[in-house]
Amino acid sequence: MANIRKVDLNLLVVLDALLEERNVTRAAARLGYTQPTVSGMLMRLRDLFGDPLFVRTQRGLLATPRAQALTIPLKQLLDDSRHLVAHDAFDPVHAEVTFRVSSNDYMQHAVLTPFVKVLRSEARQIRLAIVPPIIEGLSEALARGQIDLAITAAQFAMSDLPSRLLYRDRYVVAVRRQHPLAGDAAMTVERLCEYDHVVVSPTGGSFEGDQAFARLQQRRKVRYSLSTFLLIPEILQTDDLVALVPSRLLRQHNKRLFVRELPFQVPSFEVIAVWHPRNEKDKAHRWLRSRLAEIAKLP
Known part of the structure; x- marks a missing residue:
């Protein structure tokens, strides 16, 4: 069995050119090599395959049966190698990923x-x-x-x-449209804390309030802890509840909910x-x- 580590891909490129050109000089010009370089590589190819591969005639090089048998699989191997290292653009239309x-x-x-x-x-x-x-x-x-x-x-x-x-994104106050806070009355932290709040707990089940309320020396009443944001619009419809939610969550619920800005500064995220x-x-x-x-x- 041949040792694949001894195979130089450049030799196979030269063999492909020789099979097409059937002339050392033309193959060398096509590849940008000198004629002696291609002649030397042909000698190495003969040693690699244990076959003369080509014989000289008046019309150029004549491929041996061994070389002719290599023509198609050699083309496939070189095409696969080019695809392997090619920097093709990603085509989302036909991509199957x-x-x-x-x-x-x-x-x-x-x-x-x-x-x-x-x-x-x-x-x-x-x-x-x-x-x-x-x-x-x-x-x-x-x-x-x-x-x-x-x-x-x-x-x-x-x-x-x-x-x-x-x-x-930023947090806003969301309530149902029948809520007492859904109007022009001034929004204060104290008024916000009068109502039961709904929160989403990323890890599930937490009723902890926000640090922002603690800094204001206020404590809100977190009554309901959810595992999902998408339940909030439905929960808020049940009663005069309050939720502090990301503004993008409410894009499709503007007709059902009333949205107000927070009465204190909270950094965006x-x-x-x-x-x-x-x-x-x-x-x-x-x-x-x-x-x-x-x-x-x-x-």
Whole structure:
């Protein structure tokens, strides 16, 4: 059995040129080599295959049966090698890849729902798996390939992971339209704390209040703790409840809910895409990140 480690791919390129040109001088000119260089490589090819490969005639080189048998598989091998190292552009129209993206339901609503619309119009063969958010062990999940990308709040991502800003959001007050706070009356922290509040707990089941209220020496009454943001619009319809929610969550609920600005300053927060460094240069992954960023910027 031949030792593949001894095979020089450049020799096979020369053999392919000789099979097509049937002339050492023309093969050398085609490849940018000198004639002596190609003649020397032909000697090495003869040693590699244990066959003369070509014999000289008045009309040029005549391929031996061994060389003729190599013509088609050699073409296939060189084509496969070129495709292997080619820097082809990613074509979403014909791509058949699967992306696994983790995020909470609010970010799914803000970014991934419109992304599915993009896939249906631009990349119908691509599959998308939307999985729950990963807070603990995000780096490991990306490293293992459990997910390809995470959409998360910036504070939950490790600083050593590559990331891209998708959008900034802020918290607002949301109540039903029949709520006493749904009007022109002045909004104060004290009035806000008179009503029972609904919160979303990322880890589930927490009734803890916000540090912002503590700094104001106020304590709100957190009565209901949810595991999902998307339940908030329904819960708020049941009574005079209050929820502090990201503004993008309410885009499709403007007719059902009344939205007010907070009566105190709360910093906005960043939503980012995070991935593993090994996907940094991947064409498909770069397309995914680019399209998500474009979608996130839409009003």
